[in-house]
Amino acid sequence: MDYATEVKGQEHSTGGGEPLTDARIAIEVRGVDKAFQIPRHRVDSLRERVTHPLMRQEFRTLQALRGISFDVRRGEFFGILGRNGSGKSTLLKIMASIYKSDAGRVRVAGRLAPFIELGVGFNPQLSSRENVVLNGVLMGLSRREAARRVDSVLDFAELREFADLALKNYSSGMMVRLAFAVMVEADADVMLIDEVLAVGDAAFAQKCLDVFRKLRGTRTIVLVTHDMATVQRFCHRAMLIHDSEIKYIGEADEAAMRYYRLNFRDRPPDRDSAVPDVNVRVLDAWLENGAGERVQNIEQHETFSLGCVIEARHDLERPVFSFQFSDADGEEIFGLTKYLELPEGVPDRLRAGQRVLISGEIENRLLPGSYYLSAWIMRNRTAGDLALHRLQLLEFIVFGTDLGPGRVQLQDEVRAVIMDDGEGP
Amino acid sequence: MTTEPLELEEITGPSALGGGWRRSWDLLYLMASTEFKRTYFGTALGYLWTVGRPLMLFGVLLAVFTQAFKLSAGIPHYAVLLLLNIVLFSFFQDGASTALPSIVANVAIVRKTQFPRLVIPVAAVLTALFNVVLNLIVAFVFILAFGVQPRWTWLLVVVVLALLLVLTVAVAMILSALYPRFRDLGIIWSVTSTALFYGTPVLYTLDRFHSALARNIVSMNPLTPILELARRWIIDPRAHGPSYYAGGLKLLIPIAIYLGICGLAVWVFRREAPRIAEAL
Numbered sequence: 001m002d003y004a005t006e007v008k009g010q011e012h013s014t015g016g017g018e019p020l021t022d023a024r025i026a027i028e029v030r031g032v033d034k035a036f037q038i039p040r041h042r043v044d045s046l047r048e049r050v051t052h053p054l055m056r057q058e059f060r061t062l063q064a065l066r067g068i069s070f071d072v073r074r075g076e077f078f079g080i081l082g083r084n085g086s087g088k089s090t091l092l093k094i095m096a097s098i099y100k101s102d103a104g105r106v107r108v109a110g111r112l113a114p115f116i117e118l119g120v121g122f123n124p125q126l127s128s129r130e131n132v133v134l135n136g137v138l139m140g141l142s143r144r145e146a147a148r149r150v151d152s153v154l155d156f157a158e159l160r161e162f163a164d165l166a167l168k169n170y171s172s173g174m175m176v177r178l179a180f181a182v183m184v185e186a187d188a189d190v191m192l193i194d195e196v197l198a199v200g201d202a203a204f205a206q207k208c209l210d211v212f213r214k215l216r217g218t219r220t221i222v223l224v225t226h227d228m229a230t231v232q233r234f235c236h237r238a239m240l241i242h243d244s245e246i247k248y249i250g251e252a253d254e255a256a257m258r259y260y261r262l263n264f265r266d267r268p269p270d271r272d273s274a275v276p277d278v279n280v281r282v283l284d285a286w287l288e289n290g291a292g293e294r295v296q297n298i299e300q301h302e303t304f305s306l307g308c309v310i311e312a313r314h315d316l317e318r319p320v321f322s323f324q325f326s327d328a329d330g331e332e333i334f335g336l337t338k339y340l341e342l343p344e345g346v347p348d349r350l351r352a353g354q355r356v357l358i359s360g361e362i363e364n365r366l367l368p369g370s371y372y373l374s375a376w377i378m379r380n381r382t383a384g385d386l387a388l389h390r391l392q393l394l395e396f397i398v399f400g401t402d403l404g405p406g407r408v409q410l411q412d413e414v415r416a417v418i419m420d421d422g423e424g425p
Numbered sequence: 426m427t428t429e430p431l432e433l434e435e436i437t438g439p440s441a442l443g444g445g446w447r448r449s450w451d452l453l454y455l456m457a458s459t460e461f462k463r464t465y466f467g468t469a470l471g472y473l474w475t476v477g478r479p480l481m482l483f484g485v486l487l488a489v490f491t492q493a494f495k496l497s498a499g500i501p502h503y504a505v506l507l508l509l510n511i512v513l514f515s516f517f518q519d520g521a522s523t524a525l526p527s528i529v530a531n532v533a534i535v536r537k538t539q540f541p542r543l544v545i546p547v548a549a550v551l552t553a554l555f556n557v558v559l560n561l562i563v564a565f566v567f568i569l570a571f572g573v574q575p576r577w578t579w580l581l582v583v584v585v586l587a588l589l590l591v592l593t594v595a596v597a598m599i600l601s602a603l604y605p606r607f608r609d610l611g612i613i614w615s616v617t618s619t620a621l622f623y624g625t626p627v628l629y630t631l632d633r634f635h636s637a638l639a640r641n642i643v644s645m646n647p648l649t650p651i652l653e654l655a656r657r658w659i660i661d662p663r664a665h666g667p668s669y670y671a672g673g674l675k676l677l678i679p680i681a682i683y684l685g686i687c688g689l690a691v692w693v694f695r696r697e698a699p700r701i702a703e704a705l
Contacts, residue, residue, distance in 0.1 A: 028433055036703065093702075097539035100438035100699040107433035114538065121534030123459075130459050134452070138538050143451045 110189025300400025524597030
């Protein structure tokens, strides 16, 4: 992935939080509330109205947004993070005039181009050429201007040969490509982009990133995404929405970190860890970064420390502490096995209630991704006993931009040089 | 980015005509014209169907009502009157019927863009208007061929069309705005529009009635005076005008209904427009 390494130097250094405090405000959101009335029993037909005229419709109120206020400055790349259902798409739809807010107000400077629900508004019956013109006008261009840009949109989307094909015959990937091209070529002052990276193939994702890189700093871009690497690479600032409220607004790195914490804090425990810890109890398990601070997630290349406090619930002869790091698919990547370090002559035994601290640094060769740390507490097999049980300790993310195949990156001295003629090996 | 400083402008949320008149007009034109081009796309006869369809209906009805029922007796130029009436009524019926599901059919546009909601049903009516203009040209050829003398009052067909257009837009607004919430409206409308076809003097004229009650009921229909005006101005200047049978004050009833429908349309649409995307 040379793209990732190429941009890493320039963009990661400028990424994160340099504030654009002198710039004018491009988007101003003040006290926006939004609730949806969801009927418990959907009445869609008159018959139900007529046959049960006195039945009052019962509604459940779903508070999607509560007291949302923030500013986005001109030229800012602004991320909105949040788990599914946190309200971030609703917020984008209010900003794009698709939903009406119940309270509060939104002000935007200039023309606005939305990319929402994986597309701009397309009519599947029309050809892509007609749709592109229609959408150009929708985004505020004049009819002539929109017609003039059709070719550049189709070129950008690489769909020129399908220009007169009705959109219903397009694959979903083609549709997204066209939608993104329309949004980019609309040349708007403010772009609202919802989850563009989650769809399409790798080439398309690459194209999106190229666009982000090119436009970053020249346009106001609001991006909703689940891809923290993008947030950290591009966003000047980011905002975290959870349970309909703003939980954090500020540096992109910090927002991404908090997003991860939210994600993994609430995840239901694995089947494995649901097994009661009959032999030992894990009192604490954590990761530390290089500075000795406890962290939820680890930056790529940064050495980290593992810490774990275990309490024996009954006597354990010759215990063995084995840790495994596995990836999101459950594939083990590497492990450590530790024994109690004891002074000479002290018996290798844990009595009930005794605590053990297992800690130390680990060189970080993991590539970005999510990982699990689990532990086996065993009685030494040479004593004839089998392993006891497995404990799920932690889930964490290694974040960074230096992507690659596989899960780990090892150090190497491998080089490629040109061999002189005749001087073969 | 544009260089001139941009002022912050309030986002008011979705509405009937959000984003300014100019943009709404451009969108309306684009939607109506692409829809018009598309309707007969892929059919062998293409645009000929625009004209062919009402002519075929006209042929059927003409055969039935001149041969089987003798409705034509005593009505001057019955054949071309029937043609004119069918053309005008089809405009109303087609406009309203295509507008009815239009907002639901354009779900992608409504849910993903700041599309001025009013443009969608109005575009459907506008497509029907393109059709009726073509049809009227054909109708006038027949009217001449059947020996009706051209008169300056033919120009007043524009007034007839305008009156009809306003009513059609109003009905289209009501139907399209309520359809996302009450899907039964599709069925109710198909029955209602058939009833209206017989409840409007399309096949007959008002002087055919023996029962005063039936005539009074038909006279209340706001489409009735419009078609009567058309008959008087285009086919038969000696025909009675709308006020003859209704009789002075009674003409106020269809006018009141007409205005009432227009008022209701504005009220319903303004009420529904901001939340339509959420109901879909």
